Amino acid sequence: xxSASPSRASSTLVADASQADALEATWxxxxxxxxxxxxxxxxxxxxxxxxxxxxxFLLGGVLALMIRxxxxxxxNTVIGPSLYNQLFTMHGTTMMFLFAVPVMQAIAIxxxxxMIGARSVAxxxxxxxxxxxxxxxxxxxxxxxxxxxxxxxxWFAYVPLSLTSYSSGKGVDFWAQMITFTxxxxxxxxxxxxxTILKMRAPGMSLQRMPLFAWAMxxxxxxxxxxxxxxxxGSTALITDRLVNxxxxxxxDGGDALLWQHLFWFFGHPEVYMIFIPxxxxxxxxIATFSRRPIVGYPLMVLALIATGFLAFGLWVHxxxxxNLPDIGKAFFTxxxxxxxxxxxxxxxxxxxxxxxxxxxxRTPLLFVLAFFVILLLGGxxxxxxxxxxxxxxxxxxxxxxxxxxxxxxxxxVFPLFGAIYYWFPKFTGRLLNERLGRWxxxxxxxxxxxxxxxxxxxxxQGMPRRVYTYPVQMGWGxxxxxxxxxxxxxxxxxxxFLFNVWRSLRRGEAAGPDPWGAGTLEWSVPSPPPxxxxxxxxxxxxxxxxWAPPVQPSYVTGLSNTDREVLITSTVExxxxxxxxxxxxxxxxxxxxxxxxxxxxxxxxxPWAVVWGAIPVAITTTLWFWPKKARTSARTSTEVRP
Amino acid sequence: MAPPFTTSAGAFLQSVLQPxxxxxxxxxxxxxxxxxxxxxxxxxIVAVFLYALWRAPRGTAATKADLDHGHSRRAHHLAIxxxxxxxxxxxxxxxxxDLLTARKLSQLLPDDALHIDLTGRQxxxxxxxxxxxxxxxxxxANELQLPVGRTVLIHLRSDDVIHSLWIPALHGKLDLxxxxxxxxxxxxxxxxSYRGQCAEFCGEQHAxxxxxxxxxxxxxxxxxxxxxxxxxxxxxxxxxxxxxxVFLSNGCASCHTIRGTAANGMAGPDLTHVAARETLxxxxxxxxxxxxAGWIANARAIKPGVxxxxxxxxxxxLHSLLDxxxxxx
Numbered sequence: 001x002x003s004a005s006p007s008r009a010s011s012t013l014v015a016d017a018s019q020a021d022a023l024e025a026t027w028x029x030x031x032x033x034x035x036x037x038x039x040x041x042x043x044x045x046x047x048x049x050x051x052x053x054x055x056x057f058l059l060g061g062v063l064a065l066m067i068r069x070x071x072x073x074x075x076n077t078v079i080g081p082s083l084y085n086q087l088f089t090m091h092g093t094t095m096m097f098l099f100a101v102p103v104m105q106a107i108a109i110x111x112x113x114x115m116i117g118a119r120s121v122a123x124x125x126x127x128x129x130x131x132x133x134x135x136x137x138x139x140x141x142x143x144x145x146x147x148x149x150x151x152x153x154x155w156f157a158y159v160p161l162s163l164t165s166y167s168s169g170k171g172v173d174f175w176a177q178m179i180t181f182t183x184x185x186x187x188x189x190x191x192x193x194x195x196t197i198l199k200m201r202a203p204g205m206s207l208q209r210m211p212l213f214a215w216a217m218x219x220x221x222x223x224x225x226x227x228x229x230x231x232x233x234g235s236t237a238l239i240t241d242r243l244v245n246x247x248x249x250x251x252x253d254g255g256d257a258l259l260w261q262h263l264f265w266f267f268g269h270p271e272v273y274m275i276f277i278p279x280x281x282x283x284x285x286x287i288a289t290f291s292r293r294p295i296v297g298y299p300l301m302v303l304a305l306i307a308t309g310f311l312a313f314g315l316w317v318h319x320x321x322x323x324n325l326p327d328i329g330k331a332f333f334t335x336x337x338x339x340x341x342x343x344x345x346x347x348x349x350x351x352x353x354x355x356x357x358x359x360x361x362x363r364t365p366l367l368f369v370l371a372f373f374v375i376l377l378l379g380g381x382x383x384x385x386x387x388x389x390x391x392x393x394x395x396x397x398x399x400x401x402x403x404x405x406x407x408x409x410x411x412x413x414v415f416p417l418f419g420a421i422y423y424w425f426p427k428f429t430g431r432l433l434n435e436r437l438g439r440w441x442x443x444x445x446x447x448x449x450x451x452x453x454x455x456x457x458x459x460x461x462q463g464m465p466r467r468v469y470t471y472p473v474q475m476g477w478g479x480x481x482x483x484x485x486x487x488x489x490x491x492x493x494x495x496x497x498f499l500f501n502v503w504r505s506l507r508r509g510e511a512a513g514p515d516p517w518g519a520g521t522l523e524w525s526v527p528s529p530p531p532x533x534x535x536x537x538x539x540x541x542x543x544x545x546x547x548w549a550p551p552v553q554p555s556y557v558t559g560l561s562n563t564d565r566e567v568l569i570t571s572t573v574e575x576x577x578x579x580x581x582x583x584x585x586x587x588x589x590x591x592x593x594x595x596x597x598x599x600x601x602x603x604x605x606x607x608p609w610a611v612v613w614g615a616i617p618v619a620i621t622t623t624l625w626f627w628p629k630k631a632r633t634s635a636r637t638s639t640e641v642r643p
Numbered sequence: 644m645a646p647p648f649t650t651s652a653g654a655f656l657q658s659v660l661q662p663x664x665x666x667x668x669x670x671x672x673x674x675x676x677x678x679x680x681x682x683x684x685x686x687x688i689v690a691v692f693l694y695a696l697w698r699a700p701r702g703t704a705a706t707k708a709d710l711d712h713g714h715s716r717r718a719h720h721l722a723i724x725x726x727x728x729x730x731x732x733x734x735x736x737x738x739x740x741d742l743l744t745a746r747k748l749s750q751l752l753p754d755d756a757l758h759i760d761l762t763g764r765q766x767x768x769x770x771x772x773x774x775x776x777x778x779x780x781x782x783x784a785n786e787l788q789l790p791v792g793r794t795v796l797i798h799l800r801s802d803d804v805i806h807s808l809w810i811p812a813l814h815g816k817l818d819l820x821x822x823x824x825x826x827x828x829x830x831x832x833x834x835x836s837y838r839g840q841c842a843e844f845c846g847e848q849h850a851x852x853x854x855x856x857x858x859x860x861x862x863x864x865x866x867x868x869x870x871x872x873x874x875x876x877x878x879x880x881x882x883x884x885x886x887x888x889v890f891l892s893n894g895c896a897s898c899h900t901i902r903g904t905a906a907n908g909m910a911g912p913d914l915t916h917v918a919a920r921e922t923l924x925x926x927x928x929x930x931x932x933x934x935x936a937g938w939i940a941n942a943r944a945i946k947p948g949v950x951x952x953x954x955x956x957x958x959x960x961l962h963s964l965l966d967x968x969x970x971x972x
Contacts, residue, residue: 085846085849152847160804161805161846166765256822257820258820258823291699291702296716297720322815323820342727345727346723349723349726349727352688353723356695357699359706360701374689391674392815393817394659394816397816398809461658461659462657463838465840467844470851518704518706520708
């Protein structure tokens, strides 16, 4: 598969077949069981990461169906209060921490190097480590849930309810430690993505030629860097309050119950945008391709992404309007919450102008992202309602908010995500997903979603609070809840159609070729699936859509080694070639370090001493990970060229 | 379950959509304005979107990408600038209306206000009415009676976890946070029974932590307050007298107060006038003898997780206890 080279593109080159083979051998992961543990290729790790997050998505979906089953009728007793409280806690936790944020990072570590003309991500070993930590953390939470130690205090785990006085079991400890796992993984991925984007772009891909998805991931990753430490501190303080009797949150001993809410939402609100901004990148890529033209207003789009990233940090108190904070403070957060609508509006208007003046090819990927213009739009407008303090006092913590957040997160993230899967699945696997099944899935999803979630607006206005395991029959909420459950089942059916579509395509899907959509960005210049080293020759970029622009010489870089994992480092702004760099070969140490750290994290739930003795294996594995290798160092030195 | 909450007119209310007090009315007005504005924006954008989809020519993957779109660039930029300007104007007007409403909400005049201290507990409400000097007057549980047309200041606190008071027909919600106090200002403008519910997840039985706010004309309210101030009348019948002895000798008194008797526990609801309440178990059950019997026998079977322990009373003792409690009007 490596002998194929792109048939049309400015970066097209006729590759020497032996070069391609050498490159493949250099960048390939080891075969067999060693490959399971030692793999570091960004595409291998990303594929596993995507599958892991998707499994969590399916688990979270099953929990949602159980929730809907219980609420389908008033005074229902299918699921008792204790299990129900675990279900909604696990559903929220899964979807936010184990699916929505990491799935975007997982897709990015596949696509970003291909989009920017790089052979790998920066820090491939760290990338593998982040994947393992994520999988171990998520698995720990589900094992705890299955054996009956699931958390039951909500995905927001408000103190004092989550302190030992009111939640004495281990469930909250597992929850808080899951935060540690996933945030560690998320922070590492952010560092990997930022470094890859800023230092490893192909020569000529200056910042103003970068694909909008890369911009979206750059902004998202910086947000991760600034937001996640808040919740990591918060959850660590929660763990120490629970395990070693610190008093961060205990009112009786001088702690503060609201401190947790500030720390949690200082992370929690930007998190919504960490989920929402990468899909804005999906939209920009997909709308451009299927409108057969570049997105209108590229500079405005980039500025809008950056503005969103900044403003997202000024909104967190709108989750706390009912906590009796000073009015003047609330007005500030109302203003910021209204203001953040503008950059999103700017992007919507740019996309509308693009669609308006494009030549549309209404394939499934476009269909999914077009749902954004109805669903996210509605969710954004209800978000504006919630930003107004007096309205929020009525709507907060009611089913209206459940409706709002699902309109935003599904309309703003899951619909575009499915669009992105239909769009890039051929690149990942070499096969197209079936168009007919795709349309079935789309319409089932679109109709099911609205049937499920629109009635919740009305339920909230009729006074139904969130997180209730039941409601008396006299409340009159039964019919709309039943309707909502039917909608949820329809969404479930649409996901089954999707799974069938994937299964069918993997077996006998239509072969995709390098570029089934006629797209403009670099990932479509390489075969599908891409060879281990991505680009047989690293391209030189002269335009925003290199595959659409007329060819310009030089079209590719020469002189990079085919026998070592050598990559080109370029300057941050202009992407001028700077130096060559060797990335490390496959290694078992990321996996083993992750295992050692997992033992420490889980052990510390049961005894604080685990932090002490658990540090020994962590120290050993990480030391061996970074142990200098003489042969490699001397080989590296010998290739140095003096100017 | 019989309907636990009915107003005199048979109506039942826990809805934002039918405001029954000044504050809820003000929020309702803001809601209508916002809904109108957002509705216009929604339909305008969807219309432009659908029109764009309808008018744009079709292409395929083989269609050559249109890189030369200089001719329409100016028009696009102008349209986007206009749309952004309109959006900013809309958001600005919403902000102004928001500030005005918030200001009005905080300026409800407290002259001659009734003060109530409301404490959230897992999973019930304790209300202490203050007299005109600000001193505690009497204590009730899970039911508020409010004088129509008079400002009521409800001072919120919590003894355990965070709860949130939400009586949609009267006002938005406000949290009860341990270590902090907050004051909800409201005024009921129409007589009726308005149901409220805890709106902040507070543990296993969060779903069934309700309360009833009954708004009554001033005269009826005063009559109710007078009756609540009185201690419990001494039991008259032999069975009721036996019931009081059962109450005092089986541990009930260590958690519950009945003024006028030796029972003075503070962990559970004050039962001095329990028979005058419409509901039991924080709005869960209608206040009927059978439900009360079941609750006393094994509250945790009805509402898992509650603090009230199961009892081991003999049937005779239970009947006496119920006879006694029915006198607590």
